[in-house]
Amino acid sequence: MPNERQLTLDEACREIAQLQIDRRIDYIIVHHSWEPSAVDFIGIETVASIGRTHARWWPIRNDHGYHVQFGPSGEVFFCCPFEKVGAHAKGFNSRSIGVAYIADFGGGPTERRALDNPATYTGLAAGQLVVAALCERFGLDEEDVDFHSDYSSKTCPGTLMDKYEYRQAVARFMDGGVKVVVLTGDARRDFVIATSPRKDEWQELFGDREHIVLDAYKHLDDQSKVYIRKGGE
Numbered sequence: 001m002p003n004e005r006q007l008t009l010d011e012a013c014r015e016i017a018q019l020q021i022d023r024r025i026d027y028i029i030v031h032h033s034w035e036p037s038a039v040d041f042i043g044i045e046t047v048a049s050i051g052r053t054h055a056r057w058w059p060i061r062n063d064h065g066y067h068v069q070f071g072p073s074g075e076v077f078f079c080c081p082f083e084k085v086g087a088h089a090k091g092f093n094s095r096s097i098g099v100a101y102i103a104d105f106g107g108g109p110t111e112r113r114a115l116d117n118p119a120t121y122t123g124l125a126a127g128q129l130v131v132a133a134l135c136e137r138f139g140l141d142e143e144d145v146d147f148h149s150d151y152s153s154k155t156c157p158g159t160l161m162d163k164y165e166y167r168q169a170v171a172r173f174m175d176g177g178v179k180v181v182v183l184t185g186d187a188r189r190d191f192v193i194a195t196s197p198r199k200d201e202w203q204e205l206f207g208d209r210e211h212i213v214l215d216a217y218k219h220l221d222d223q224s225k226v227y228i229r230k231g232g233e
Helices: 009-017 044-057 124-138 163-173 199-206
Strands: 005-007 027-032 068-070 076-078 096-101 145-147 178-182 191-196 214-219 225-230
Touching: 005 009, 009 076, 009 124, 027 124, 068 124, 096 124, 124 163, 145 163
Parallel strands: 027 096, 027 145, 068 096
Antiparallel strands: 005 076, 068 076, 178 191, 214 225
16 A cells, blocks of 8 residues: 655655665656646645555556655655655666656646746755755766656656756755755744855864754844854853
């Protein structure tokens, strides 16, 4: 049976870093769901409905074709277990991991376009961060991130998606820099607010203790900024 579960970005990346699977991974293949699209998204039930559809298509598997799915606001869902071969790119499933955005990035009906556009799709970066974590775990480069259309006559993940730009975004998350993550501490999703290549300077400022105190200065109203400074002990 499909076994979907929702994770925060931090949880997803930590689990990926600790993955131990026997099969060889050479590619991360990116998809969009097309149907349902972002406008149809209602949470994990949408993910489950995709899993039920996949189970009908491939009853012998009775599972999701995708390993990970991403929602419009950066939701992350683990679906098919990573150690299990997915069903998302015929002929290339055994050595790949399939990830999918719940979206129609093909410039579909007018009522979808506001939500289903990579330029404004809030969850796009969350997916790129997870893909970067997968690349780091399996020793892959951004060039090993492919689109479904590389292996099929389909346009998936949509004609509005640019593979070069997507790979570059993944590479920025993989550059060995520091990621700044806001932990909301409640039901809202954790989210990445910045990445910095200046790792040595971060280490100098904050590397002496596991937990640090930060003073934050709100200037949202006058400057649209929040300043942080290393606080007292």
